Amino acid sequence: MTDQVMAAIDGSQFSASVCDCAAWASLALAAPLTFLHVVDNHPQTAEADLSGNIGLGSREHLLEELSHLDEQRAKVAQEQGRLMLKAAKERAIEAGIAEPATRQRNGTLLETLEELQDDIRLLVLGKRGETAHQSADHLGSNLERVVRTLHRPILMVPDAFKTPERVMIAFDGSKTTRKGVEMVAKSPMFNGIPCHVVIVGAETGDNRSQLEWALKTLRDAGHEAEGAIRAGEVEETLRTYQGDHAIDLLIMGAYGHSRIRHLLVGSTTTSMLRRASVPVLLLR
Structure with missing residues (x-):
């Protein structure tokens, strides 16, 4: 299927x-x-713990018992x-x-x-x-x-789910997040749900152009959409926007090419996911 x-x-x-x-x-x-x-x-690793001053016969008997226990656990x-x-x-x-x-x-x-x-x-x-x-x-x-x-x-x-009423796309202009905007625009999963697009960065001409493209893509597909460019640390800024606008589903690229990438890759992996209190849709 x-x-x-x-x-x-x-x-x-x-x-x-x-x-x-x-x-x-x-x-x-x-x-x-x-x-x-x-x-x-997974096979039990207890066999390695059985070395010592026991006779071979006793050891074989213990291994048989462990094997039997494994079968019972599996059932x-x-x-x-x-x-x-x-x-x-x-x-x-x-x-x-x-x-x-x-x-x-x-x-x-x-x-x-x-x-x-x-x-x-x-x-x-x-x-x-x-x-x-x-x-x-x-x-x-x-x-x-x-x-x-x-x-x-x-x-x-997370441990509670409610039907989303407002969604937010963490947008950075990367190929992954542009595909994400296009996916949201055409997906029936988000029909009738207002969509917020948020860029974390400076108010530059490029960022403004990227945001306008995202909003036009969503609105042309019939979605209610609004957007913002916010300066600051990525995770804190997204979390603040989420709280201020009662966002109950977050959409982000799992692998982008900007600071958002570092939320999900590297030694401090999946920082946004760890603290998420709403569902998070990860796009590849």
């Missing part, structure tokens, strides 16, 4: 909001919805996943999705998504997975790896 909205769920606190966000996107895009659960059956994880997928499907049907699909795979989330990405129109992920640190400022390592690897739009959802 191609051109689908795919939502990756697990046992984290974010799964309910992922379900709701994915259902909204599926309806808005008129695209099929698939829920994905991945059972990560439990699969059954838990099936129950989560069933609940997600029921939640989506209540939201108006006619026939949501479910898939369960073994492996790692990243490898699975790489394999399936040709079928994905939009990927919906929670801010953190069930095994991640629960600090509000912590970002799940799965999300960081997926953002760096996949070449599909990714919608990251």
Whole structure:
């Protein structure tokens, strides 16, 4: 099934909001919805801890027991996943999705998504997975790896979702963000939702020209659009604008060619994502 909205769920606190966000996107895009659960059956590394003054027979017995425990854990994880997928499907049907699909795979989330990405129109992920640190400022390592690897739009959802009423594009004139403006202009997902375009930088002729292009592109497609050029540090400036204008969905390029790039690349990766309290749509 191609051109689908795919939502990756697990046992984290974010799964309910992922379900709701994915259902909204599926309806808005008129695209099929698939829920994905991945059972990560990494082999246990306990064998390396068994060296010492035990006899070979005892060691073999312990390894057999560990292998049996691994099998049991895998069965439990699969059954838990099936129950989560069933609940997600029921939640989506209540939201108006006619026939949501479910898939369960073994492996790692990243490898699975790489394999399936040709079928994905939009990927919906929670801010953190069930095994991640629960600090509000912590970002799940799965999300960081997926953002760096996949070449599909990714919608990251915090632990609560509401239907967006105002969206903001963090715009820097790069190829990625220009494509983002064009995508927003033609995407049915944003029909009827006012769109703000924000450039962080000086009030120069080039920035003004870039902003006017973005606003014209959106307005020509029938969108209500307004824009601003703001001086200051990128993250703080975007966050302030978001709060001042009640923005409830942020759109930005995962890899640009300006200061915005440094929010998502390098030693201080994904700074905006870490502190995001609203969904963030990342474009490649």
